[in-house]
Amino acid sequence: MPGWADIQSRGRSWLVGGVLIAVGVAVGYALPQSSASPQSEVGTVAPYTGKTSTVRPGEEFTFTPKNGTKQNYWFVSSVPWQASSTSKWVYKGTPPCLTFAPMSRSASRAKSSKTKSASPSPSPTSAPDQVTLGLVNVHGVGSAPGGEMVVWVECYT
Numbered sequence: 001m002p003g004w005a006d007i008q009s010r011g012r013s014w015l016v017g018g019v020l021i022a023v024g025v026a027v028g029y030a031l032p033q034s035s036a037s038p039q040s041e042v043g044t045v046a047p048y049t050g051k052t053s054t055v056r057p058g059e060e061f062t063f064t065p066k067n068g069t070k071q072n073y074w075f076v077s078s079v080p081w082q083a084s085s086t087s088k089w090v091y092k093g094t095p096p097c098l099t100f101a102p103m104s105r106s107a108s109r110a111k112s113s114k115t116k117s118a119s120p121s122p123s124p125t126s127a128p129d130q131v132t133l134g135l136v137n138v139h140g141v142g143s144a145p146g147g148e149m150v151v152w153v154e155c156y157t
Contacts, residue, residue, distance in 0.1 A: 038136050038151075041065045045097060045131045061098050063133060073133070073150050081153040089152075097131050097155035131155055 046062035058074035065071070081095035082088070132154040140146030 038134065041068075041133045041135055042130055043068065043133075059094065059098070063131075071148075073135075073148065075150055075153070079150055079152060081155065083155050085154075085156055095153050095155050097153070 041063070043063055043065040045064075058076035060072055060074050062070050063073055075094060075098055077092055077094065080089045080091050082090070083096060133150055134152035134154075135148045136151050137148050138146050
Protein backbone atom coordinates (compact mmCIF):
# COMPACT_ATOMS: atom_id res chain seq x y z
CA MET A 1 0.00 0.00 0.00
CA PRO A 2 1.44 3.35 -1.01
CA GLY A 3 2.25 5.84 1.65
CA TRP A 4 1.08 9.43 1.97
CA ALA A 5 4.35 10.70 0.43
CA ASP A 6 3.78 8.60 -2.72
CA ILE A 7 0.25 9.95 -3.15
CA GLN A 8 1.46 13.54 -2.72
CA SER A 9 4.29 13.01 -5.22
CA ARG A 10 1.93 11.50 -7.82
CA GLY A 11 -0.62 14.25 -7.19
CA ARG A 12 2.00 16.93 -7.76
CA SER A 13 3.07 15.28 -11.04
CA TRP A 14 -0.53 15.24 -12.29
CA LEU A 15 -1.06 18.83 -11.18
CA VAL A 16 2.11 20.07 -12.91
CA GLY A 17 1.15 18.15 -16.08
CA GLY A 18 -2.36 19.64 -16.07
CA VAL A 19 -1.02 23.17 -15.56
CA LEU A 20 1.46 22.74 -18.44
CA ILE A 21 -1.32 21.54 -20.76
CA ALA A 22 -3.51 24.50 -19.78
CA VAL A 23 -0.63 26.94 -20.40
CA GLY A 24 0.05 25.32 -23.79
CA VAL A 25 -3.60 25.70 -24.84
CA ALA A 26 -3.70 29.33 -23.67
CA VAL A 27 -0.49 30.21 -25.55
CA GLY A 28 -1.77 28.42 -28.69
CA TYR A 29 -4.90 30.57 -28.73
CA ALA A 30 -2.98 33.75 -27.93
CA LEU A 31 -0.53 33.45 -30.85
CA PRO A 32 -1.53 35.28 -34.05
CA GLN A 33 -3.43 33.16 -36.52
CA SER A 34 -3.38 33.51 -40.30
CA SER A 35 -6.19 35.69 -41.63
CA ALA A 36 -5.64 34.63 -45.25
CA SER A 37 -7.48 31.86 -47.06
CA PRO A 38 -6.14 31.16 -50.58
CA GLN A 39 -8.34 30.30 -53.55
CA SER A 40 -7.93 29.98 -57.31
CA GLU A 41 -10.67 31.36 -59.61
CA VAL A 42 -11.04 30.73 -63.35
CA GLY A 43 -13.11 33.14 -65.39
CA THR A 44 -13.14 35.93 -67.94
CA VAL A 45 -11.68 39.36 -67.45
CA ALA A 46 -12.56 42.78 -68.79
CA PRO A 47 -9.36 44.78 -69.32
CA TYR A 48 -8.07 47.63 -67.26
CA THR A 49 -10.31 50.66 -67.72
CA GLY A 50 -7.88 53.33 -66.59
CA LYS A 51 -9.80 53.73 -63.33
CA THR A 52 -7.82 54.01 -60.12
CA SER A 53 -9.04 54.19 -56.55
CA THR A 54 -8.14 56.36 -53.62
CA VAL A 55 -9.08 53.51 -51.27
CA ARG A 56 -7.14 50.68 -52.93
CA PRO A 57 -3.86 50.83 -54.83
CA GLY A 58 -3.53 49.58 -58.40
CA GLU A 59 -5.52 49.33 -61.60
CA GLU A 60 -9.15 48.27 -61.48
CA PHE A 61 -10.49 45.50 -63.74
CA THR A 62 -13.67 43.43 -63.86
CA PHE A 63 -13.53 39.65 -63.42
CA THR A 64 -16.40 37.22 -63.96
CA PRO A 65 -15.83 33.76 -62.44
CA LYS A 66 -17.11 30.73 -64.39
CA ASN A 67 -20.07 30.27 -62.06
CA GLY A 68 -20.35 33.68 -60.51
CA THR A 69 -21.16 37.32 -60.91
CA LYS A 70 -18.94 40.19 -62.01
CA GLN A 71 -16.54 41.50 -59.40
CA ASN A 72 -14.07 44.36 -59.45
CA TYR A 73 -10.48 43.73 -58.40
CA TRP A 74 -7.33 45.83 -58.37
CA PHE A 75 -4.06 44.75 -59.94
CA VAL A 76 -0.91 46.07 -58.28
CA SER A 77 2.21 46.07 -60.46
CA SER A 78 4.16 43.96 -57.95
CA VAL A 79 1.72 41.02 -58.30
CA PRO A 80 3.35 38.12 -60.20
CA TRP A 81 1.79 37.03 -63.50
CA GLN A 82 2.42 34.43 -66.17
CA ALA A 83 1.48 34.79 -69.86
CA SER A 84 1.56 31.06 -70.67
CA SER A 85 2.13 27.80 -68.84
CA THR A 86 5.66 27.56 -70.25
CA SER A 87 6.70 31.18 -69.67
CA LYS A 88 8.48 32.51 -66.61
CA TRP A 89 6.69 34.40 -63.87
CA VAL A 90 6.96 38.17 -64.25
CA TYR A 91 7.03 40.40 -61.16
CA LYS A 92 6.55 43.85 -62.68
CA GLY A 93 4.24 45.53 -65.13
CA THR A 94 0.69 44.66 -66.11
CA PRO A 95 -0.17 41.31 -67.72
CA PRO A 96 -1.35 41.46 -71.34
CA CYS A 97 -4.68 39.86 -70.42
CA LEU A 98 -5.53 42.93 -68.33
CA THR A 99 -4.19 45.49 -70.78
CA PHE A 100 -5.90 44.92 -74.12
CA ALA A 101 -9.51 44.59 -75.20
CA PRO A 102 -10.67 40.97 -75.09
CA MET A 103 -10.87 39.13 -78.39
CA SER A 104 -12.00 35.55 -78.60
CA ARG A 105 -9.52 33.01 -79.93
CA SER A 106 -11.82 32.16 -82.83
CA ALA A 107 -12.09 35.84 -83.85
CA SER A 108 -8.32 36.14 -83.56
CA ARG A 109 -7.80 33.05 -85.78
CA ALA A 110 -10.18 34.45 -88.38
CA LYS A 111 -8.30 37.74 -88.30
CA SER A 112 -4.92 35.99 -88.62
CA SER A 113 -6.13 33.83 -91.54
CA LYS A 114 -7.28 36.96 -93.39
CA THR A 115 -3.83 38.47 -92.95
CA LYS A 116 -2.17 35.24 -94.20
CA SER A 117 -0.46 34.68 -90.87
CA ALA A 118 1.19 31.29 -90.49
CA SER A 119 0.42 31.14 -86.79
CA PRO A 120 -3.12 30.22 -85.64
CA SER A 121 -2.44 31.66 -82.19
CA PRO A 122 -4.11 34.85 -80.96
CA SER A 123 -2.58 38.16 -81.96
CA PRO A 124 -0.42 39.91 -79.35
CA THR A 125 -3.07 42.56 -78.77
CA SER A 126 -5.79 40.10 -77.82
CA ALA A 127 -6.45 38.89 -74.32
CA PRO A 128 -7.11 35.24 -73.52
CA ASP A 129 -10.71 34.10 -73.31
CA GLN A 130 -10.13 33.05 -69.72
CA VAL A 131 -7.69 33.80 -66.95
CA THR A 132 -6.95 32.27 -63.56
CA LEU A 133 -6.64 34.58 -60.58
CA GLY A 134 -5.07 33.73 -57.26
CA LEU A 135 -7.20 35.40 -54.62
CA VAL A 136 -6.65 35.75 -50.89
CA ASN A 137 -9.38 36.89 -48.54
CA VAL A 138 -7.79 39.22 -46.00
CA HIS A 139 -9.35 40.74 -42.92
CA GLY A 140 -9.08 44.48 -42.47
CA VAL A 141 -7.05 45.74 -39.54
CA GLY A 142 -7.41 49.28 -38.30
CA SER A 143 -7.66 51.60 -41.30
CA ALA A 144 -6.39 48.93 -43.74
CA PRO A 145 -9.29 47.62 -45.85
CA GLY A 146 -10.11 43.93 -45.98
CA GLY A 147 -11.56 41.85 -48.79
CA GLU A 148 -10.31 39.70 -51.64
CA MET A 149 -6.89 40.56 -52.98
CA VAL A 150 -5.26 39.40 -56.24
CA VAL A 151 -1.97 37.65 -55.43
CA TRP A 152 -1.16 36.16 -58.89
CA VAL A 153 -2.54 36.13 -62.45
CA GLU A 154 -2.27 33.42 -65.11
CA CYS A 155 -3.27 34.62 -68.60
CA TYR A 156 -4.31 31.10 -69.58
CA THR A 157 -6.33 28.23 -68.13
